[in-house]
Amino acid sequence: MVIEYSGNVIRSVLTDKREKYYDGKGMGCYMFRIDDYEVVDATVHGNAARFINHSCEPNCYSRVITVDSQKHIVIFASRRIYCGEELTYDYKFPIEDASNKLPCNCSAKKCRKFLN
Template sequence: MVIEYSGIVIRSVLTDKREKYYDGKGIGCYMFRMDDFDVVDATMHGNAARFINHSCEPNCFSRVIHVEGQKHIVIFALRRILRGEELTYDYKFPIEDASNKLPCNCGAKRCRRFLN
């Protein structure tokens, strides 16, 4: 285990409203979808995990785990990680059509070119 992706758990239906609010205030938005129902909003109450970037060839992975009936997002190492090495995981965004593609700049040899 590397770190928990901490924040406030919000219902999925609230994400658009919150994103608009943060955009309007010029606040960078950090959210992580747990499943169809819940999202962790790390924008105002997150920890360092929100700054971990995506990579198509990552050294970590994320899992939703259950502890005493509560869901948590945890980042785990995929392999031995050297001191000073950047932590990355695959964001696994859902595939979108051409008009909504987010370009990937991870720099991996086998980069998929898009995050979604």
């Protein structure tokens, strides 16, 4: 285990509204989906996990685990991580059509060229 992705747990239906609010304030938006109903919004009340970048060849992976009937997002190392090495995981965004593709800049040898 490397770190838990923490923040405010909100209902999925609120994510678009919050994202528009943050965009209007010129803020970055840091959200991680737990399941179809809940999302962790780490934008204001999150920890350093929100700054972990995507990679098509990551050194970490994420899992939703349940502890005392509460769901938590935890980032685990998939291999040994060396001092000074950037932490990364695959964001696994849903596949989108060509007009909504987000370019990937991970520079991995096997980069998929898009996050979605």
